[in-house]
Amino acid sequence: MSFPRKTHWTKNITPGLDGKEVVLAGWVWDVRDIGNIKFILLRDREGLIQLTVKKGTVPEDVWNVVSSLNKEDAIVVKGIVKASRIAKAGIEVFPSEVYIVARSKALPIDIWGSVETDLDTRLRYRSVDLKRPVNSLIFRASSEVTRAIRDSLYNHGFIEVFTPKIIVTSTEGGAELFTVQYFERVAYLAQSPQLYKEELTASLERIFEIAPAYRAEKHNTNYHLNEFISVDIEEAFANYMDVMDILEDVIINVHDRVNRAFSDELNKYGIEVRNPRKPFRRITYDEALDMLGKRGLKVDWGEDVPKNGMEILSEEIGEPFFIIHFPTNIRAFYTKPLDSDPRISESFDLVMGGLEIASGSSRIHDRGQLTEALRKRGLNPESFGSHLMIYDYGMPPHAGWGMGLYRLLMVLLRRSNIREVVLYPRDRFRLEP
RNA sequence: GCCCCGGUAGUAUAGCCCGGUCCAGUAUGCGGGCCUGUCGAGCCCGUGACCCGGGUUCGAAUCCCGGCCGGGGCGCCA
Numbered sequence: 001m002s003f004p005r006k007t008h009w010t011k012n013i014t015p016g017l018d019g020k021e022v023v024l025a026g027w028v029w030d031v032r033d034i035g036n037i038k039f040i041l042l043r044d045r046e047g048l049i050q051l052t053v054k055k056g057t058v059p060e061d062v063w064n065v066v067s068s069l070n071k072e073d074a075i076v077v078k079g080i081v082k083a084s085r086i087a088k089a090g091i092e093v094f095p096s097e098v099y100i101v102a103r104s105k106a107l108p109i110d111i112w113g114s115v116e117t118d119l120d121t122r123l124r125y126r127s128v129d130l131k132r133p134v135n136s137l138i139f140r141a142s143s144e145v146t147r148a149i150r151d152s153l154y155n156h157g158f159i160e161v162f163t164p165k166i167i168v169t170s171t172e173g174g175a176e177l178f179t180v181q182y183f184e185r186v187a188y189l190a191q192s193p194q195l196y197k198e199e200l201t202a203s204l205e206r207i208f209e210i211a212p213a214y215r216a217e218k219h220n221t222n223y224h225l226n227e228f229i230s231v232d233i234e235e236a237f238a239n240y241m242d243v244m245d246i247l248e249d250v251i252i253n254v255h256d257r258v259n260r261a262f263s264d265e266l267n268k269y270g271i272e273v274r275n276p277r278k279p280f281r282r283i284t285y286d287e288a289l290d291m292l293g294k295r296g297l298k299v300d301w302g303e304d305v306p307k308n309g310m311e312i313l314s315e316e317i318g319e320p321f322f323i324i325h326f327p328t329n330i331r332a333f334y335t336k337p338l339d340s341d342p343r344i345s346e347s348f349d350l351v352m353g354g355l356e357i358a359s360g361s362s363r364i365h366d367r368g369q370l371t372e373a374l375r376k377r378g379l380n381p382e383s384f385g386s387h388l389m390i391y392d393y394g395m396p397p398h399a400g401w402g403m404g405l406y407r408l409l410m411v412l413l414r415r416s417n418i419r420e421v422v423l424y425p426r427d428r429f430r431l432e433p
Numbered sequence: 434g435c436c437c438c439g440g441u442a443g444u445a446u447a448g449c450c451c452g453g454u455c456c457a458g459u460a461u462g463c464g465g466g467c468c469u470g471u472c473g474a475g476c477c478c479g480u481g482a483c484c485c486g487g488g489u490u491c492g493a494a495u496c497c498c499g500g501c502c503g504g505g506g507c508g509c510c511a
Contacts, residue, residue: 030472032470032472034469034470034471034474034475035467035469036468037468037469041472052470052471086470087470087472089472106443106463107444107462108443109444110445112473114444114445114461114473116445118445120502120503120504121444176510192511217509218434220504220506221507224509225511304510306508307507355511356510356511407511
């Protein structure tokens with residue numbers, strides 16, 4: 001089938017193009033059939049535009065083709081742009097050629113918004129669901145977020161790397177791992193690039209990775225997934241305070257860039273992204289416990305701050321904010337204790353939307369101390385042999401953080417379920433599509 | 434791992450508590466018809482469903498048990 005090449009996105013059809021010929025391509029969003037005049041709403045990734053067809057003023061074959069259109073048929077349209085006072089958007093296109101390049105059956109779910117479809121059902125037909133303009137917006141914004149993150153990190157001298165996702169041992173202990181059959185051996189899906197990125201500071205100094213991570217935990221909440229995208233950085237010759245500054249900068253840039261590119265579109269859906277101000281509040285773990293105590297939530301020293309605690313703190317001090325100086329023994333083994341008090345650590349969490357969005361720390365860079373930390377947690381240093389080896393060859397002091405990209409997106413775009421910001425989420429019961 | 438809740442047309446829901454009035458109501462979609470400026474288009478006609486298995490009962494969408502699937506919360510985690 002031959003048809004002309006698309007020349008414009010729908011959003012680029014402006015009154016300034018009045019009288020110009022354009023080629024549009026997309027899907028039939030709606031047909032308003034008034035009899036001898038038909039209005040076709042054409043959707044593409046960037047928006048909607050109205051095509052107007054009047055019987056008698058268009059070629060017979062165009063009229064016939066338009067009369068046969070169904071919702072979601074994929075079409076290519078050549079036509080003349082008309083600035084219009086009658087059309088609500090102030091602009092419409094009068095087609096001279098219409099090519100139906102693919103037909104659509106009736107959709108299994110409502111993407112037009114007259115009936116809200118359950119998230120579960122939407123995810124079952126996810127690629128259909130993604131046709132909804134709000135979803136196009138979410139994933140265009142999502143792309144802008146990762147771009148902002150990359151730009152910020154490059155500006156700080158970081159380079160992007162890729163580490164293996166099929167690994168032989170646990171990297172942190174903690175979360176359960178998925179096993180995979182690796183030829184004649186059992187291997188695991190990486191729960192984090194932690195050890196690799198630390199090792200890389202001994203050569204590449206400042207590195208980041210945006211990649212999937214896997215956790216075989218049977219949780220069932222609206223903010224956990226078994227496969228998620230982790231944004232990880234690690235910096236040589238730096239401590240937790242240095243990398244917190246970088247994280248702060250990343251978060252500021254993400255908000256700013258999303259707002260610049262999408263605030264108008266987001267507002268249409270009632271989504272308001274508020275730019276946070278630097279510096280973010282930094283409260284210590286001890287201060288957090290005090291604040292929670294005053295609000296009637298008792299957390300024992302050495303316990304993690306529970307979910308509702310995060311929410312109370314968010315209310316109390318505004319967002320985003322950092323909690324710093326967690327007890328050493330509730331953090332991962334590689335976390336560096338404070339020199340002045342080894343019971344607490346050079347660590348932090350970034351909290352937004354009552355959720356832990358990122359966490360990081362200074363890392364131990366002394367082999368003896370790291371070996372000791374492994375032992376204290378009941379881990380066997382021998383199984384970390386190839387990792388520990390690198391600490392004999394000039395391992396610099398270093399620090400870093402890991403951030404849950406989907407959590408950031410969820411909070412940023414004010415979605416109540418993390419699955420909304422993931423194209424094809426993997427959770428306890430969802431392995432397809 | 435623990436606790437709570439749910440499953441009715443393609444989609445979203447009413448009905449269930451208090452069994453019969455339900456060959457299951459409504460909206461939207463879909464099919465057909467009318468209409469030359471719609472923009473949540475409108476009006477008319479039509480279409481289509483009680484998760485699976487067992488039990489109680491004269492009678493089950495409705496009550497009981499089991500299974501499957503899903504939603505929410507806690508824990509663990511990011």
